[in-house]
Amino acid sequence: MRTVVPLDVTDAKSRLAGVLDTGERRVFAAAACRDVLDAVRGAGGDPLVLADAPLETGADPGDGPSPFAAIDCQVRVDDRPLTAAVQAAVDEALDDSPDDDGGDAVAVVMADLALATPAAVERLYAALDRADVAIAPGLGGGTNAVAVAEPAFTFDYHGASVRDHRAAARAAGVEPATVDSYRLAVDVDEPADLAEVLLHGEGHAADWLREAGFELATGAGRVSAVRE
């Protein structure tokens, strides 16, 4: 299934600024995106990175090439806000790409789901057997992954988008299916999320965090990710 992977190149992972510097955030974001692409391909998907700027953008002189340039995937650049860019990419995919069932379907999976696995993405795809819109909620009301086989469905990534996307599905005549997945629910936005990557990540992002010196710290409550 065609799977759009929106990637923020120009302001990567800004909410991790307290624990990673600008260059590190770009390297980490690129690693997480590669994990997502691996999961999509492992699930039999056909990924398209939807970037807000060319992947070569923003390389610091002396730092060598942009870490995003190592992403090996078809790329579409669209500098409009996320909602408009995703809608356009999805509309184009639904027009162009008949899926294996003879119908049209497309998925959108955020580039910061560093815990995504092929099995989790397969569950997203398979949820279209239950409804023509399937939504994997993210922590804090986000919409981390969607699969759509209903062209009337419209995207809106503002605010508590999972609610808006459920309403949008119903407005398009579809009672949406929910994909109940921890691995798709954790987008790596905040420092606490790094602990989840250290605990359960199996890919590039987890490897990079460990190489960068992060480790788990246990206390009275949830564990955290720290480095010396």
Add this chain to the structure above:
Amino acid sequence: MRTVVPLDVTDAKSRLAGVLDTGERRVFAAAACRDVLDAVRGAGGDPLVLADAPLETGADPGDGPSPFAAIDCQVRVDDRPLTAAVQAAVDEALDDSPDDDGGDAVAVVMADLALATPAAVERLYAALDRADVAIAPGLGGGTNAVAVAEPAFTFDYHGASVRDHRAAARAAGVEPATVDSYRLAVDVDEPADLAEVLLHGEGHAADWLREAGFELATGAGRVSAVRE
């Protein structure tokens, strides 16, 4: 399947002290426990509340009965630390309760999983088809739910317990299955978790939060739960 539901009566939801007073935390904890019991029963399970004190404990004079007293379930009281209490309850269940397959199996589901649904608990039970130990990780390294059909498996809820429980399964000769569920991953421990309940809860805990005046507040990142 016999399903042990550990419940902290004496110090309920202490990490929510910044947003709920002591009495409110007890009411909320009781509501979340009722949601878990509904989910367990809806999945065909046979719940046993494992409480660290009698449910009638700690009612404030003038406040009427303890909110925990409204929990309608068989209760076992064990004031030992969580690990010892769970191990004893599980050992007893594995000795006593042949499951439908003719073998013995038991589950442990934490009482603060206010988002648990019958479908999520069914996935926990069904994971025993893949391995004799199935683990649903919680946010921050916790072990929110376990299903066990291997008597040699031992519990240890300290620290990043999901890692220890995976190691314990392997020590017992079992490669554990993982239950990838957002609904089982969110235990309601911290104020940010209340937003998840408002977003996705369908039971007593969500109803109580709304009645107590909590609502979602959207900003630049994840939504939060606030009240006037």
